[in-house]
Amino acid sequence: MAVLGRVPLLWVSVLGTFCSAVFVSAEMWKETEVSSEAWGYVEVRSNAFMFWWLYYADNPTKQFTNLPLVMWLQGGPGASGCGYGNFEEIGPFDAALKPRNTTWIQAASLLFVDNPVGSGFSYTNSTTAFAKDLATVSADMMVLLKEFFKYKPEFQKIPFYIFSESYGGKMAAAVSLEIYKAIQAEEINCKFAGVALGDAWISPVDSVLSWGPYLYSTSLLDEEGFAEVSDSAKQVSDAVSRGEYKEATELWSRLEDVIEKNTDGVNFYNILTKDSPLTNELNFESPILEKLYLRHVNPLQKGNLDELMNGPIREHLNIIPDAVIWGAQASEVFINMEGDFMKPAIDTVDQLLAAGINVTVYNGQLDLIVDTVGQENWVKKLKWPQLNQFLKQKWKALRLSPTSIETAAFYKVRENFAFYWILKAGHMVPSDEGEMALKMLRMVTDQEP
Known part of the structure; x- marks a missing residue:
């Protein structure tokens, strides 16, 4: 087994009474010399501790100061960026602790954050400290980021991007807006350069309404099944229109049942694979939320990854409190965010x-839960003045190298908005198409045309 021989960094912050300022004493800031990693905790609210893990860029010809900083936000809500995003998608090692050829540290320093509080190694000491909405999620992240850039000044002048996946995209959009406001108010010292929303849950209703047409067009629904799925999707849409978001969540779960029944268990994250039957391992008060959790969060922290994070990685980090088990509070994160699930965030992108x-915006061709058609539909609702010109623009094909014959993706860029269609990828683009994801990262961060 590979050994990640690095030196840990421990970081604890103390909040002011009204969370309007952060005070950190020298005694509470402990740091040792590190070569390529750092990690620690920030107390973002009373009884709420957020875990972060930084990898410095590792490029044979460039110093980390000449490459961007990328923060990765996972979805769920409740999934772990420090776990899944790190070891299953873009970090330097895979879940077997073998070096990843397509790791993003070749092109950027990576900051993984277990967000919202309670995800991964982040934790709360109180059942009332879980976030219930995007406003709290964003406020917590701003506390962490202000601390990060204060105590890691080497990153203050480096271009800073947020990349995200699934529900993490919804959170990334909200956090990005708060970063912009904080920069304008001179409350944070960073060089924010942009946000990338991967297979992002920006407009749930647009995803839901496109499921039927997408599955029918790929021969995964017959006409009768298409009609049944379309009827269930309309019920979700009607509930969202009424502002009944919890009801819409329940109807969303029932719609997924309808899809599974009619498609013989299609996988919501890649339509070319078969979904595993749900196993009831938890004791939710709401069977509907339990089913959603088992479909969309539980698979991201089971099996080898769970063993890795609660075994060798826990030992490597050497700062995780004894009472904290990786992923143990994920179900509480998911439950507490229930009222936010079906709310749209298109207006945030417009801002x-x-x-x-x-x-x-980037999306995997084979994703169902956030299919590309649904993404295109919410983009068409933007009030952005350049939208019509963007829509009229012809996309360009991307190949992995000048000698490649096969098309790996398509993309369009207009001023400060870009869209990437990633072929052969499902919901987890970097996991499915690692080379193309790395190429996209370099393009978005202006490292190649």
Whole structure:
């Protein structure tokens, strides 16, 4: 087994009474010399501790100061970026602790954060400290980021991007807007350069309404099944229109049941694979939320990854409190965010574009839960003045190298908005198409045309 021989960093913050300021004494800031990693905790609210893990860029010809900093936000809500995103997608090692050829540290320093509080190694000491909405999620992240850039000044002048996946995209959009506001108010010292929304849950209703047409067009629904799925999707849409978001969540779960029944268990994360039958391992008060959790969060922290994080990685980090088990509070994170699930965030993206923030949308061709058609549909609802010109623009084909014959993706860029269609990828683009994801990262961060 490979050994990750690095030196840990421990970081604890103390909040002011009204969370309007952060005070950190020298005694509470402990750091040792590190070569390529750092990690620690920030107390973002009373009884709420957020875990972060930084990898410095590792490039044979460039120093980390000449490459961007990328923060990765996982979905769920409740999934772990420090676990899944790190070891299953873009970190330097895979879940077997073998070096990853397509790791993003070749092109950027990587900051993984277990977010919202309670995800991964992040934890709370109180059942009332879990986030219930995007406003709290964003406020918590701002506490962490202000601390990070304060105590890691070497990153203050480096271009800073947020890349995200699934529900992490919804959170990334909200956090990006708060970063912009904090920069304008001179409350944070960083060089924010843009946000990338990967297979992002920006407009749940647009995803839901496109499931039927997408599955029918790929021969995964017959006409009768298409009609049944379409009827269930309309019920979700009607509930969202009424502002009944918890009801819409329940109807969303029932719609997924309808899809599974009619498609013989299609996988919501890659339509070319078969979904595993749900196993009831938890004791939710709500069977509907339990089913959603088992479909969309539980698979991201089971099996080898669970053993890795609670075994060798826990030992390597050497700062995880004894009472904290990786992923143990994920179900509580998911339950507490229930009221936020079906709310749209299109307006947040519009505000980012209006502020001049670079926004990238990227999506896997084979994803169902956030299918590309649904993404295109919410993009068409933007109030961005350049939208019509963007839509009229012809996309360009991307190949992995000048000698490649096969098309790996398509993309379009107009001013500060870009869209990447990633072929042969499902929901987890970097996991499915690692080379193309790395190429996209370099393009978004202006490292190649």
